[in-house]
Amino acid sequence: MSNESGSVSAFFDKQWDLYKRAVGNGVLCHAEMFATLDRFLAETFGNRPFSFVDFGCGDGSAVLPTLKTKSLHHYIGVDAASEVIAGAENTLKLLDCQKTLIGKDMASAVHDLQSPVDVMFCSYSLHHLLLDQKINFIGNCFEHLASPGYFILVDGVKSELETREQWLKRLDSRFVDIARFNDEDRAEIMKHPQEFDFPETISTFRSISQTFPWRKFEVLFEKDDFLAFMVFTK
Numbered sequence: 114m115s116n117e118s119g120s121v122s123a124f125f126d127k128q129w130d131l132y133k134r135a136v137g138n139g140v141l142c143h144a145e146m147f148a149t150l151d152r153f154l155a156e157t158f159g160n161r162p163f164s165f166v167d168f169g170c171g172d173g174s175a176v177l178p179t180l181k182t183k184s185l186h187h188y189i190g191v192d193a194a195s196e197v198i199a200g201a202e203n204t205l206k207l208l209d210c211q212k213t214l215i216g217k218d219m220a221s222a223v224h225d226l227q228s229p230v231d232v233m234f235c236s237y238s239l240h241h242l243l244l245d246q247k248i249n250f251i252g253n254c255f256e257h258l259a260s261p262g263y264f265i266l267v268d269g270v271k272s273e274l275e276t277r278e279q280w281l282k283r284l285d286s287r288f289v290d291i292a293r294f295n296d297e298d299r300a301e302i303m304k305h306p307q308e309f310d311f312p313e314t315i316s317t318f319r320s321i322s323q324t325f326p327w328r329k330f331e332v333l334f335e336k337d338d339f340l341a342f343m344v345f346t347k
Contacts, residue, residue, distance in 0.1 A: 128302065128305070131301065131302050132302065133174075135288065135302060136175070138291055138293070139292075140287050140288060140291050140292050141237060141269075145334060145336065146236070146267050146334065147176070149334045150176075150179050150265065150267075150342070153265070153333065153344065162184045162185065163185065163186065163231040163232060164185075164186060164231045164232065164259075165188050165230070165231070165234060166191065166226065166230050167191065168222070168234065168235040169219060169235065170190035170191060170192045170214075172200035173200075173205045174204050177204060177207060177208070180208060181208055185208060185210040186210050186211065187210055187211045188213070189212075189213045189214075190212070190215065191217065192215075193216070193219075198216050220249070220250050220253075223250065223253045229258060229259035230257065231258075231263070232265065233254050233257075233258060233262075234265045235266050235267070237267060237268055237269070239266060240268050240309075240311055241309050241311070242311070244311070248321055251325065251345065252325050255325045255326075255345075261328075263344055263345070263347070265342070265345075266342075266345070267342050268312065268343075269310065269312045270313065270314055270315050270335075270338070271338075272338035273316065275314075275338075277311060277312065280312050281307060281310065284306055284310075284339075285299065315343070327346060327347060328347060329346040330343065330345055331344045
């Protein structure tokens with residue numbers, strides 16, 4: 114993982130502005146995903162304080178609008194991209210809670226969590242791991258969650274029988290059709306997924322949930338057999 118995480122980190126340190134442009138244009142349905150997160154947290158916790166681990170947190174700006182309206186008592190942000198996570202300290206000043214930032218890849222950082230946490234949120238980052246690494250990571254999340262506790266996974270998903278190459282082709286098309294990227298920007302931003310993105314099917318994640326004693330696996334939002342918001346409940 115060390116060489117891979119270093120390369121991923123270098124990409125986002127360099128290309129963060131381009132990635133945020135894609136996010137702003139809705140390529141990965143961030144608005145819908147975070148609206149789903151907002152509803153889930155409000156319905157699950159109400160006014161009860163909870164702890165929240167944000168794997169692949171970036172600069173913290175994506176989750177901030179959702180969390181600043183919640184009763185958060187501890188935010189833990191994890192990201193391997195050093196320059197990006199450095200910006201999270203300033204971004205998250207609006208959160209009135211204890212804050213911990215960990216500059217490390219998530220597969221290692223999950224072992225640094227000192228006490229059971231209520232929510233683990235993994236947004237568009239698990240696809241960097243291969244299948245056996247995904248299984249190990251989800252198992253480690255189970256071990257470090259409170260009971261009840263929730264592992265929330267937001268990520269790209271393949272349709273059944275779709276190959277990785279076919280999924281990447283669909284992603285490539287979204288940068289043109291939705292974000293109107295020119296050829297140069299599209300080629301630049303696709304360098305990362307072509308090397309590091311390994312999406313799975315929803316049925317694969319459902320099977321992983323049955324490997325460990327999760328009480329429930331749910332899909333709360335799904336878009337075009339391409340993106341999904343999934344919740345593993347301990």
